[in-house]
Amino acid sequence: xxxxxxxFAIVTTVILLTGxxxxxxxxxxxxxxxxxxYVPQNAKVAHVFWLHSTGDDTLKIIxxxxx
Amino acid sequence: MLAVxxxxxxxxxxxxxxxxxxxxxxxxxxxxxxxxxHRLRIFAHGVERPDSTYPIVVSPYKLDLSQFTEKLVEKKKxxxxxxxxxxxxxxxxxxxSRYLEVKLPKSIKPGKxxxxxxxxxxxxxxxxxxKSFTIELNDEKSTRFTVPVKRTVRNLQAKGTxxxxxx
Numbered sequence: 473x474x475x476x477x478x479x480f481a482i483v484t485t486v487i488l489l490t491g492x493x494x495x496x497x498x499x500x501x502x503x504x505x506x507x508x509x510y511v512p513q514n515a516k517v518a519h520v521f522w523l524h525s526t527g528d529d530t531l532k533i534i535x536x537x538x539x
Numbered sequence: 540m541l542a543v544x545x546x547x548x549x550x551x552x553x554x555x556x557x558x559x560x561x562x563x564x565x566x567x568x569x570x571x572x573x574x575x576x577h578r579l580r581i582f583a584h585g586v587e588r589p590d591s592t593y594p595i596v597v598s599p600y601k602l603d604l605s606q607f608t609e610k611l612v613e614k615k616k617x618x619x620x621x622x623x624x625x626x627x628x629x630x631x632x633x634x635x636s637r638y639l640e641v642k643l644p645k646s647i648k649p650g651k652x653x654x655x656x657x658x659x660x661x662x663x664x665x666x667x668x669x670k671s672f673t674i675e676l677n678d679e680k681s682t683r684f685t686v687p688v689k690r691t692v693r694n695l696q697a698k699g700t701x702x703x704x705x706x
Binding site for chain 1: 540541542543544545546547548549550551552553554555556557558559564565566567568569570571572576577578579580581582583584585586587589592600601633635669670671673675682683684685687689
């Protein structure tokens with residue numbers, strides 16, 4: 473019985489260390505909403521959003537769609 | 540590509556066009572995380588008559604710091620008039636701080652006008668750009684006003700060289 477428990481523990485540990493915990497990219501945005509308020513017509517205004525790579529693998533920004 | 544722990548800036552430029560109502564845009568960012576895409580949200584209220592806004596009027600409502608002669612244009616003053624009957628406190632909530640410095644009055648008494656100043660940072664004096672800054676008031680609605688800032692620099696030195704070469 474002890475042997476079976478030991479094997480089970482080893483197998484569980486191996487699964488957790490390999491397949492179970494896979495490195496993954498993750499992006500977080502500090503503040504994803506911005507309100508310009510009143511803006512004159514026919515004008516261009518700009519705001520900077522900060523994107524952070526908070527996962528455990530390299531983050532690739534593939535495309536930004538203006539919406 | 541962003542290494543783990545790194546950050547990057549994403550500048551969104553919004554053109555108001557002839558809009559005269561509150562509108563929103565939702566730019567989307569696709570990454571190698573897979574779906575769903577990340578969504579940003581911006582709001583802007585186009586103003587048809589920016590010289591008669593409430594509770595403040597910013598004058599001029601668009602700031603142009605263009606330089607077409609050799610005379611250096613690096614700063615400009617502007618005025619903010621409090622059109623309401625309450626004292627208003629002003630806060631700078633957004634600014635292209637790499638390019639610009641903005642001085643705002645802390646507060647303006649009812650019916651009074653106060654002065655602000657915008658200055659281009661020395662490193663960007665040779666560049667043309669379109670940026671903006673956003674002011675937030677302490678009224679009930681926390682009203683915001685965004686002032687567009689434009690700079691066009693004509694390359695006088697290059698023009699001069701070309702003309703000299705042609706003679």
